[in-house]
Amino acid sequence: MSEYRIPTPEERRRQREEEAGENKSNKVMRAIFGIIMIIVYVGMGVLLLINFFGWNGDWAWTRYVVGVVLVIYGIWRAYRQVKGID
DSSP states (O other): OOOOOOHHHHHHHHHHHHHHHHHHHHHHHHHHHHHHHHHHHHHHHHHHHTTTTOOSSSTHHHHHHHHHHHHHHHHHHHHHHHHOOO
């Protein structure tokens, strides 16, 4: 027969604190990663729009399309980050 042991209040409190600590560090890392990705998306979109890389030719219109899409997606991620949806 298996023996079931009920944890003491101190053990339960310690377990909740450990879980909260792990959850807090996870939230901080997700927030930092989210901010970095917002900067990357908006920054890359702006660099494409100002032709930082010097791309010319018949496919120049794709630079504008991709640049606008990246900026819009970066703004969308920033909105989700601020609202806490993500």
